[in-house]
Amino acid sequence: AKSKGHNRIDIFDPMMLQQVRDRLHLEVELRQAIDQGDFALYYQPIINLRSQSPRGFEALVRWQKEDTLISPTVFIPVAEETGLIFELSRWVLRSACEQLQQWQKRYPKLRSLGFTVSINLSANQFSLPTLVAEIEQALEHHHLAGQFLKIEITESTLMHHLDSACEILTKLKAMGVRINIDDFGTGYSSLSYLRNLPLDGIKIDRSFISQMDRSQEDLELVRTILVLARNLHLDCIAEGIESTTQLQLLRSLRCPFGQGYLFAPPLTADKAEVYLQKHIL
Ligand code: C2E
Ligand code: CA
Ligand code: CA
Ligand code: CA
Secondary structure, three states: OOOOOHHHOOOHHHHHHHHHHHHHHHHHHHHHHHHHEEEEEEEEEEEEEOOOOEEEEEEEEEEEEEOEEEEEEHHHHHHHHHHHHHHHHHHHHHHHHHHHHHHEEEHOOOHHHHOOOEEEEEHHHOOOHHHHHHHHHHHHHOOOOOOOOOOEEEEEHHHHHHHHHHHHHHHHHOOOOOEEEEEEEEOOOHHHHHHOOOOEEEEEEEEHHHHHOOOOOHHHHHHHHHHHHHHHHOOEEEEOOOOOHHHHHHHHHHOOOEEOOEEEEEEEHHHHHHHHHHHOO
């Protein structure tokens, strides 16, 4: 028979205990941060590689914890596992729309240029029945046409939600919202979704771009992805361009768009506005 003493959980590894504590702590703090709104959206320009002019921003979230900025790679996974991602994403969506509305008011030219803001969607959001309605409401509330908003989703998100993805993307597309596949090349290799889903473009993952000036294989992969995108009439954005060598190679391969530290890092809203004034207005 079991004695009482055997029902307790033994944690033998003090490191593990520490990890559990850190994790719980992070979760509690993240909850608080959401309640207090301790987040900021940063904006990274997406550049037309031929004209060198920016054609949009990607909104990237940061956690402003006292004096430090915490990277989304640290807290997005925790937010996803705890369900806090829904509230956080709602905040991201509204803030991005509000910011774009303000910029469109101040700089009407942004509208005629078709300047867009892209937001990242997490896989969890695809199981949220209200996703499309939330996006629609955010657009309406800020008097924004759907064409100015872009959604970035990863291949694995698509593959995990193949049933709902098609319906959701079709509805978004009908609202004018454009859809890009993020981190292209790193997920599943099934390519049939590229022709079956209403997609607008793909973003070539940084891992291919970062090695393309050193690795013949990566260069060939990038070339192949670009040919594929062109044949399927998809937009193509190269992520993580850091050097002029990479830029020259991408230009020679006729890659239409790019993003990376070579042009600008993710910027605070204020700095992003200065960037707009300098580069397009
Ligand atoms: P991602 O969507 O692939 O975003 C690109 C990441 O690459 C960003 O990191 C960006 O700062 C970084 N990056 C841009 N240019 C360069 C470059 O030239 N070199 C290098 N080394 N890095 C570059 P960040 O902002 O830390 O975001 C990391 C990831 O967190 C994002 O990857 C995205 O998956 C996720 N994320 C960020 N914001 C959100 C959000 O609002 N919602 C969701 N669900 N995920 C988000
Ligand atoms: Ca992205
Ligand atoms: Ca990416
Ligand atoms: Ca990535």
